[in-house]
Amino acid sequence: MTERDVLSDYILHLADNSMILGQRCAEWCGHGPVLEQDIALTNIALDLIGEARSLYHYAADIKGGSATEDSEAFLRDVLQYRNCLLTEQPNTDWAYTIVRQFFYDTFHYHLHKQLSESSDARLKEIALKTIKESTYHLKWSSEWMIRLGDGTEVSKNKMQTAINDLWEYTGEFFIPSETETKALEMGIGADLSKIAPLWRSKVEEVMEEATLTIPASNYHQKGGKKGLHSEHLGYILAEMQYLQRAYPGAEW
Amino acid sequence: MSNKEWPLWEVFIRAKQGLNHKHVGSLHAADHQMAIENARDVYTRRMEGVSIWVVESKHLHANEPSDQDSLFDPANDKVYRHPTFYVLPEELNHM
Numbered sequence: 001m002t003e004r005d006v007l008s009d010y011i012l013h014l015a016d017n018s019m020i021l022g023q024r025c026a027e028w029c030g031h032g033p034v035l036e037q038d039i040a041l042t043n044i045a046l047d048l049i050g051e052a053r054s055l056y057h058y059a060a061d062i063k064g065g066s067a068t069e070d071s072e073a074f075l076r077d078v079l080q081y082r083n084c085l086l087t088e089q090p091n092t093d094w095a096y097t098i099v100r101q102f103f104y105d106t107f108h109y110h111l112h113k114q115l116s117e118s119s120d121a122r123l124k125e126i127a128l129k130t131i132k133e134s135t136y137h138l139k140w141s142s143e144w145m146i147r148l149g150d151g152t153e154v155s156k157n158k159m160q161t162a163i164n165d166l167w168e169y170t171g172e173f174f175i176p177s178e179t180e181t182k183a184l185e186m187g188i189g190a191d192l193s194k195i196a197p198l199w200r201s202k203v204e205e206v207m208e209e210a211t212l213t214i215p216a217s218n219y220h221q222k223g224g225k226k227g228l229h230s231e232h233l234g235y236i237l238a239e240m241q242y243l244q245r246a247y248p249g250a251e252w
Numbered sequence: 253m254s255n256k257e258w259p260l261w262e263v264f265i266r267a268k269q270g271l272n273h274k275h276v277g278s279l280h281a282a283d284h285q286m287a288i289e290n291a292r293d294v295y296t297r298r299m300e301g302v303s304i305w306v307v308e309s310k311h312l313h314a315n316e317p318s319d320q321d322s323l324f325d326p327a328n329d330k331v332y333r334h335p336t337f338y339v340l341p342e343e344l345n346h347m
Contacts, residue, residue, distance in 0.1 A: 034258070036279050036290035043293050140289060147282070 001179075003186060008062040009082070010183040011123070012072065013225060014111075015055035016083035019073060020233070021104055022048030023240050024091060033094055040140060044101070047133040054126045074244035078233050082177075085224040086169035088233045095148065095158035099166050102141035102206070107173045109134040110198045114190035123188060142206045149210025156211070163207075164215055171220025173199070180225070260309040261287040263294075265301035271346065273305050284308075 001009070025045035032038025056069035086104060091097050112134055115127035148155040174196040176184070183189025207214055223229070243250055258280040264273035276295050281287035287306040296304070315323060327333070 034280060036281065036294055039297075040290065040293040043297060143285070143289075147286075 001182065004062055006179055006182045006186065007120070007188060008059045009179045010189055011055050011059040011062070013082035013177070013179060014115075015052045015059060015072070016081050017087050017104075018048040018055070018108075019052035020081070020083045020236060021087040021100075022046070022052060023236055024087065024089075025097075025101070027091055028097065041097070044137050044140070047137065051126065051130050051133070054129075058122055058126070070244065074241045078229055078237060079227040081224075081227060081229065081233060081237070082179075083224055083229075083233075084169070084172045085221050085230055086166065086172065088224070088230060088236060089166060089169060090232055092162070093158065095155070095162040096166065098141055098144040098148065099159065099162040101137070102145050103166065103170050103203070105134060105138040105141045106199050106202045107195065109138045110195045110202075111190050114195065118189070119187040145206050145212070146210045149207070149212040159210070160212055163212060167215040167217060168219055168221050171218075172222045172224060175220070175222055175225075177225040258282050258286075261291075261306045262309050262312060263287075263291040264305040264307075265291070265295055266303035266305075267301055269302060273303065276300070278309060281306075 022045045025041050025048065028038065028041045029045070030038065032041055052073070053069055056072040060067040060069050060072055086100060089096070089100055109131070112127040112130045115123055116131060118124045118127065145159070149159045150156070174192045176192050180189055180192065184191055204214065259282075260278055261281055261284075262278050263276050265276045266273045279287065279290050279294055281290045284306060287308075288304055291304045291306055295301070
């Protein structure tokens with residue numbers, strides 16, 4: 001891989017994470033438990049998709065030729081998507097949505113903290129903008145963790161079930177792909193080994209306040225970063241990409 | 253499952269520094285912290301403000317609509333209470 005390939009592949013991985021989670025959050029639009037939270041989650045979806053757009057745009061510029069942000073988002077298939085498996089997990093219910101969001105937000109926040117010191121100027125700029133949004137996302141999802149974990153017996157059980165189910169998808173964040181290792185060596189990428197303890201301590205802090213239990217299991221699913229996805233991603237892309245596939249180049 | 257509604261909150265937004273907070277609407281939230289966050293998400297998505305106040309609606313007291321005549325009509329014919337006889341300096345924008 002040339003340095004250019006590493007950079008574009010790394011940026012696509014970052015973009016895919018936020019794109020797919022943004023798409024998942026957007027599925028709540030019009031279905032939120034209360035109007036205010038419906039809007040809150042839709043705002044978060046738009047932040048994530050906005051971040052993904054900036055990154056896709058950058059990746060397309062690096063690739064050159066006929067690549068555009070749209071071709072990156074809408075014309076790559078499952079095997080070419082580089083998002084972590086957590087982001088494609090289904091919404092299931094409000095508890096799963098919040099837990100998935102909280103695990104991601106904690107990672108996302110620290111990731112962009114590091115990327116704001118990247119030697120790549122454009123990535124650095126995107127990170128500085130993303131941190132502001134991510135800070136709010138993390139505050140929002142942390143508070144929901146605490147409210148529902150330390151809420152009623154029903155809410156607590158639902159949260160713990162979601163945590164137990166989603167836990168095995170959190171380790172993948174910190175297992176570097178070949179691209180991530182090279183991007184770190186080049187000084188443009190984040191050091192995942194430094195993010196891992198920060199992630200863990202924030203998760204411990206919030207879960208303790210929420211009276212929730214961190215699963216003991218050390219088994220972690222992986223493969224998303226290499227394009228090996230769960231069955232869910234195909235359905236997400238089918239919905240997300242339908243229009244561009246059926247009417248290539250359609251604009252509105 | 254509980255069907256209890258969250259309490260209602262009134263939201264006030266300051267559009268920019270130097271202006272006063274204006275009532276913009278109301279929303280439901282479990283407590284003041286959530287009310288501020290909900291207000292941020294519902295009422296400031298298009299850069300409408302730089303500061304948010306929320307107050308639980310039950311803490312607002314209003315006059316009786318039936319007192320309308322005695323409260324407000326007497327001011328109707330007292331034109332001399334309007335300071336329209338002064339020339340304001342141009343740099344005063346928000347009087």
